[in-house]
Amino acid sequence: MSQMKYGLWLLTSMAAGAAFAQEAPSGKSLAATLEVYAFPKEGQAAEQQSKDEAACYDWAIGNTGGDPFQLQKEGEAAKEQAAQQTQAAQRATQGAGAKGAVRGAAAGALIGEIASDDAGEGAAYGAAVGMVAARRGARRASAQQQQQIQQQSATQQQATAEQIENFKKAFSVCLEGKDYMVKY
Numbered sequence: 001m002s003q004m005k006y007g008l009w010l011l012t013s014m015a016a017g018a019a020f021a022q023e024a025p026s027g028k029s030l031a032a033t034l035e036v037y038a039f040p041k042e043g044q045a046a047e048q049q050s051k052d053e054a055a056c057y058d059w060a061i062g063n064t065g066g067d068p069f070q071l072q073k074e075g076e077a078a079k080e081q082a083a084q085q086t087q088a089a090q091r092a093t094q095g096a097g098a099k100g101a102v103r104g105a106a107a108g109a110l111i112g113e114i115a116s117d118d119a120g121e122g123a124a125y126g127a128a129v130g131m132v133a134a135r136r137g138a139r140r141a142s143a144q145q146q147q148q149i150q151q152q153s154a155t156q157q158q159a160t161a162e163q164i165e166n167f168k169k170a171f172s173v174c175l176e177g178k179d180y181m182v183k184y
Contacts, residue, residue, distance in 0.1 A: 029053060031175065031182075034068060036168055038180040049180070056174035063170045066163040075160040082153040089145040 029046075030053040031038045040049055061067050172182040 030057060031171070034168060034171065034184075036171055036175075036182060036184040038175045038182050040179070041181050042179045044179070052175065052178045052180070056171050056178065059174045060167050060170035064163065064167045066167050068164045068167050071160050071163050071167075075157060078153065078156045078160075082149050085149045086146050089142045089149070 029038070029050065038049065038053065044052065168184050172184055175182045
């Protein structure tokens with residue numbers, strides 16, 4: 001290798017090493033944090049790449065209407081809310097048997113008094129039937145409510161994932177326009 005070529009190679013290697021050393025302390029660029037990987041096709045310095053990524057980040061937010069970091073926070077909050085709603089639905093079934101027993105006992109006492117002049121026996125049968133029926137109804141309602149909560153949560157997660165995917169597309173297009181090879 002001639003001295004001129006070696007000198008140019010050495011200078012290029014040193015510049016590349018210096019650019020690598022200027023990356024963020026975490027070792028990840030903004031693009032890599034978003035799981036979008038950008039390679040500078042024109043040998044842009046790390047500082048320039050950071051500026052380009054920041055500009056493309058802002059551009060992608062403006063064009064998609066969504067900030068992926070904010071969307072992730074909102075998604076986590078929605079999951080937590082769904083878990084709380086599920087717990088509330090489960091707690092709502094507790095005590096349903098006792099309430100049903102009271103209602104059933106009252107109805108059974110009335111029917112027992114009319115049918116056989118034995119309000120006590122009718123109340124006992126009515127309480128048992130009322131308790132079982134109330135528990136079944138409460139479980140059914142709770143299961144339906146939990147299923148609805150899960151469906152809403154899944155729909156929300158899918159919408160968030162689509163918004164993040166759209167953001168990554170816009171971010172990538174911008175970086176490609178600034179001479180980066182991009183994969184996500």
